[in-house]
Amino acid sequence: MSEQISIPFRFRGPPNSGNGGYVAGAIAERFDAATRATAAIEVTLRAPIPLDTPMTLTRAATRAIAVHQGETLIAEAAATELAIDIPKPPSFAAARAAEPTSPSFLRNVNPYLPNGTGFHPVCACCGFDTVEGEGLRVHAAAVPGFAGVAAAWRPHRALGSGAERGTDEELPLSIVWTALDCPGQFAYYVDGIRTGLLGRMTARVIRPVYAERELVVIGWREHIEGRKHFAGTALFDQSGALCAYARQTWIGRMD
Incomplete structure (x- = not known):
């Protein structure tokens, strides 16, 4: 079929x-x-x-x-099946305070978009040069005391699926998976390691995620096998409850 x-x-x-x-x-x-x-x-x-x-x-x-x-x-x-150890996330406030150091705000680092802002200027997840309400603008950064990166994310209402709950709208599964993407790569990038492209992503969404809420998305390094860089990511709601998590394999560069 x-x-x-x-x-x-x-x-x-x-x-x-x-x-x-x-x-x-x-x-x-x-x-x-x-x-x-x-x-x-x-x-x-x-x-x-x-x-x-x-x-x-x-x-x-x-x-x-x-x-x-x-x-x-x-x-x-x-x-x-997906079994993964998920670290406790930083607070929304701590992630927001660290945001200015995110690779999303670097200048002139992408050779394909030399005048763009950020590691991936037009990326639907982390891109700074995207239109608000179209791009997610998940700007993960290293947070003091946390072994990885975190993003303070308040999804724009336009990203919702139209399934209303109170004043907020539920995010489609594809948007939640998008939010889980770049923090895994950024967990390596902030340590000076460039990982190449996403080759595999295994994820599970265990509770609904809503727009216009204060969410935290985290990413952390797992291990490296040759050209394969393994990472974990997770998303938490405003109460600190785990909503979604993923394991990723990034394939490419080793520097």
Whole structure:
């Protein structure tokens, strides 16, 4: 059984391809609610993700999905288990105080966008040069006393799915996965290590996340195996409750 999936231009990561977290989350949304409620979803990205281009999504009988553009395999996904040790996050106030030191505010560090602001200026997750309400603007930074990075994030209402709860709107799964993306890479970058591109993300969302709330997103390093850099990320609500968590594999540079 096949259907179509397309990644809107606004959800890019690199200038000309999809943000890995958003793409993985958009694919995870295609699993049924019962599967998402009882399992994590693992998405492996096999090729750069085209923007505003229809791709074919095929479902297998064993809770698995494949995405192709023509003959090119773009991504594979499957339900799985995810066991991960999640550190206690810094407070929203501590993350906000550290925000000015985020790689999101660096100048002239991206060779593809030399006049841009930030490590990835137009990234849907961390990009500073995105339009408020379109980009998420998750600006993770090193926080004193925390072994990783954290972002104080108050999602714009426009990111909501329209499922209202009081004065707030629930964020779509794909937006939550996007928020979990870049903090894993930033956990390496603040220590002078550049990780390359997201190759795999396994995540689980365990409670709804709402716009216009004070949230904290964290990222931490796990270990390195050759060109593979493993990281964890997690998102907490204003009460400190864990809402979502992920393990990532970043593939590429070793410097």
